[in-house]
Each structure stands twice: as C-alpha cells, then as structure tokens.
Amino acid sequence: MPYRSRITGTGSYAPEQVLTNFDLEKKVDTSDEWITERTGIKERRIAKDEAASDLCLEASKQALQAAGVKPADIELIIVATMSGDMPMPSTASFLQKKLGAKHAAAFDLNAACSGFLYGLSVADNFIRSGAMKTILLVGAEVMSKFIDWQDRSTCVLFGDGAGAVVLERTTGQRGILSTHLYSDGNMWDYICLPGGGSQNPPSLKTLKNKMHFVKMKGNETFKVAVRTLEKLVLDTLKKNNIKPSGLAMLIPHQANLRIIKATAERLHLPMSRVAVNLDRYGNTSSASIPIALDEVVREGKIKKGDYILLESFGAGLTWASALIKW
Ligand code: UT7
Numbered sequence: 614m615p616y617r618s619r620i621t622g623t624g625s626y627a628p629e630q631v632l633t634n635f636d637l638e639k640k641v642d643t644s645d646e647w648i649t650e651r652t653g654i655k656e657r658r659i660a661k662d663e664a665a666s667d668l669c670l671e672a673s674k675q676a677l678q679a680a681g682v683k684p685a686d687i688e689l690i691i692v693a694t695m696s697g698d699m700p701m702p703s704t705a706s707f708l709q710k711k712l713g714a715k716h717a718a719a720f721d722l723n724a725a726c727s728g729f730l731y732g733l734s735v736a737d738n739f740i741r742s743g744a745m746k747t748i749l750l751v752g753a754e755v756m757s758k759f760i761d762w763q764d765r766s767t768c769v770l771f772g773d774g775a776g777a778v779v780l781e782r783t784t785g786q787r788g789i790l791s792t793h794l795y796s797d798g799n800m801w802d803y804i805c806l807p808g809g810g811s812q813n814p815p816s817l818k819t820l821k822n823k824m825h826f827v828k829m830k831g832n833e834t835f836k837v838a839v840r841t842l843e844k845l846v847l848d849t850l851k852k853n854n855i856k857p858s859g860l861a862m863l864i865p866h867q868a869n870l871r872i873i874k875a876t877a878e879r880l881h882l883p884m885s886r887v888a889v890n891l892d893r894y895g896n897t898s899s900a901s902i903p904i905a906l907d908e909v910v911r912e913g914k915i916k917k918g919d920y921i922l923l924e925s926f927g928a929g930l931t932w933a934s935a936l937i938k939w
Contacts (some may be wrong), residue, residue: 618780619741619788620937622682624675625907627658627774634769641765643830647668648769653870657772657895658708659757664698665825665884666707666776669753672903678747680779684714688745691736692721693728693752693804693899695928696759699914708751709796716747720863725804726927727794727858728752728899729776734792734937735924736780749842751777759806761813763824770868772895776903787918790853790933793795793845800837802927804829821929838872843879845871848922849934850880861919863938867891867901888914898927915939 633644648654660668669692672790677684688706690712697704705719724731729752736748753775762768780789808824809815819825842865851855857880865873867890877887888905897904902923909915916937924934 614784615888616741616743617785617788618737619783619785620633620778621781622676622678622680623903623907623910624672624679624776625774625776625904626669626671626675627904628660628663629658629661631656632659637769640762641768641770643765652770654769654895655892658774660755660773663755664706665692665694665696665755666698666711667709668755669704669708669751669777670711670774672753672775672777673749673751676779676885680781682747682779682781684712685716686747687714687738689739690717690719691732691748691750693724693732694708694721694754695723695725695728695898696755697721702871704753714749716928723935724931726868726898726901726931727925727929727931727933729902729935730792730923730925731794731931732934733789734794734933735791737792738840740780741783742757746782748779749782750780751775753905754898754899754900755828758892759827761823764826766831767827767829770896772897774900776895776900776905777909778903778906780889790936791849792933792935792937793849793852795909796929796931798929800930802830803834803837803930804876821844835872837867837930839870839875841932842872842924842926845932845934846876846880848923849922849924849936853936855920855936859920860886860922862886862888862915862921864902864905864909864921864923866889866924867905868926870894873896874904885932
C-alpha cells in the first residue's frame with residue numbers, strides 16, 4: 614500500500630489582547646460599520662510581548678497532545694510564517710528548542726497567506742516519499758508588528774495567531790488526498806512588505822518611508838482572489854472526482870467574508886458548511902486555516918471519512934488548495 618499522510622492532531626492559540634473595530638475607530642478614520650460590511654471582521658487579537666515562536670509553542674503543545682505524539686518523536690518542524698521571530702535563525706529552530714524536539718530538523722517557509730497549505734504539501738510529500746513518519750506543521754503570524762497603525766486600509770485587516778497540525782504516516786484511505794500550489798510573481802506588488810530584505814536593506818530611509826510595513830492594493834487583490842479561488846476549488850474537486858455536494862466542509866483562508874461567500878456560492882455550499890472565524894481573529898495570514906481547522910475539529914463539526922477542502926490566496930501572489938478525507 615502506498616504511504617499517505619494524515620492529520621492526527623490539531624491545536625491553535627491567539628494572544629489574549631482583543632482589539633475591536635470600536636477601538637480602531639479611536640485610532641484611524643474608520644468605523645465598525647465599514648469594517649464589518651467590507652470585511653466581516655469585528656475584532657482581532659494582538660500580541661504584546663509574544664514572538665511568533667511563543668504562539669507556535671502553545672498551538673503545537675495542543676496538537677501534539679491531541680495526536681499523542683511526544684516532542685522527541687517529531688522528525689521535522691515546518692513553520693509557515695512571514696512575521697517570524699527574526700530573519701535568522703528560523704522560527705522553527707526557536708520552536709524546536711522550546712518544545713525540546715531534539716531529533717527534529719526545522720525550517721521556515723514563506724508563501725504568505727498560502728504558507729500553511731504550501732507547508733502541508735511539503736510535509737505530505739516528505740511522508741508520501743517514505744522519508745519521514747511524523748511532522749509538525751505550524752502557521753503563525755504576528756502581523757501586528759508589521760502594520761502601519763495609521764494606515765486605515767491595512768490596519769483594520771490583520772490579527773495575530775497560530776495554528777498547528779501533526780502529520781503522521783498511514784497506509785489507509787483517510788488522509789491528505791491532494792495538494793495544489795500556484796504562484797504568479799508578476800503581481801508581487803499587490804501585497805508586499807518592501808523594506809528589510811536585500812532589495813531595500815534596513816536604513817534610515819526605509820524607516821522614514823515606512824517600508825517595514827505591509828502595503829496592499831486591496832481592491833485589485835480582491836478581484837483576482839475571487840476569480841482565482843472559484844476556479845481553484847472546482848479544479849481541486851474535479852481532480853479528485855468529488856462533487857461539491859459531497860463536501861462536508863470548506864476551510865478557506867480568512868481574508869474577507871465577501872471572498873469566502875463568493876467561493877461558497879460557486880460550490881453551492883451553505884455557509885453552515887464553511888468555517889468562518891475572521892469576525893474574531895481578522896486575517897491571521899498563514900495561521901488562519903489551521904486555526905479554523907482546529908476549531909471545527911474541537912467543535913465536532915467534521916467526522917471520520919468527511920471530505921474537507923482547504924484553500925488560500927495571498928501575497929506572491931500565491932494560491933493553494935488541499936483535499937482531505939478526514
Ligand atoms: O490575505 C491575503 C489576501 N488579501 C485579500 O484577499 C484582501 C483582498 N481585499 C479586500 O479584502 C478588500 O479589497 C479590502 C477590505 C481591503 C477593501 O475593501 P474594498 O471594498 O475593496 O474597498 P476599497 O479599497 O475599494 O476602498 C473603498 C473606499 C475608499 O474610499 P473612496 O476612495 O471610495 O472615497 C477607501 O479610501 O473605502 C475607503 N477605505 C476605508 N474607509 C473606512 C479604505 N479603508 C477604509 C477603512 N475605513 N478602514
């Protein structure tokens with residue numbers, strides 16, 4: 614029997630501090646009404662002194678406990694993030710130390726909001742190839758540190774959080790059926806954080822020009838996202854010979870409720886079968902899908918044998934999907 618990977622444990626964590634739309638009304642020229650109507654977001658969590666690896670640690674502990682896996686059994690830790698502890702070493706290395714996962718290799722992966730699904734594909738392929746049996750994958754972001762809190766077009770959107778999954782080798786029918794990864798770098802400037810890398814190294818000029826903050830062409834991105842995701846979800850189901858009606862749950866990246874609804878409509882899926890949590894967390898980028906997955910698992914909304922579709926869209930531009938038989 615060929616190897617397959619299966620998610621055997623999930624976990625999630627978000628910082629305690631809550632920032633509501635009403636709090637934001639006091640900081641920038643915005644309103645709860647605008648944010649709710651245009652995005653669906655009501656509040657988000659903001660890290661105080663916690664770094665990405667601290668968020669990872671809490672989510673990972675839960676996922677490991679749910680899977681019944683000890684830190685020493687982990688062979689690889691992948692952290693999908695674009696707001697890691699520091700550019701080097703990797704946040705995955707910090708997490709390895711904090712968990713005491715002494716036998717694990719560790720690296721970060723940056724595919725922006727698609728990072729978790731890119732990581733899922735990498736982990737799945739390591740396991741399918743027979744190279745590894747047990748992998749910890751985390752999506753974690755502390756986007757609040759890279760947001761211009763005077764820019765109303767971005768500061769209302771993002772939040773901090775982490776979600777983790779443990780993937781284990783199986784030869785059964787359940788598990789990850791397929792993953793699909795895409796990118797178009799021509800649209801790199803739709804969402805970017807231009808300062809701090811080798812193109813624009815940190816300097817007084819990059820600080821002065823606010824180049825260390827997220828920039829986004831929101832409306833342009835919105836249009837590409839809706840179009841791209843509609844095709845992506847239909848293609849993913851077709852590849853697996855599954856009709857939309859056979860889907861138990863859609864777990865989309867949580868950027869905008871209007872985008873999520875458009876994708877659900879394309880699949881003729883009632884919103885009761887769509888995981889939505891951006892009202893409470895905002896856009897947590899690579900953490901949004903694993904947080905949503907952990908919530909539906911813990912609420913008992915998915916059961917053994919259910920087909921679940923995960924999809925994402927973000928900076929790069931990148932987009933990705935995965936079909937899972939739970
Ligand atoms: O996670 C990665 C992927 N990201 C996405 O997929 C995000 C996709 N984009 C979006 O979700 C939406 O485009 C936004 C929520 C970012 C913006 O919504 P929109 O309906 O596309 O609004 P817009 O950017 O076209 O702006 C409409 C108006 C503008 O005013 P004028 O020019 O019409 O007078 C903005 O200046 O809304 C104004 N505006 C705001 N008003 C109040 C922009 N931000 C705000 C704000 N509060 N926070």
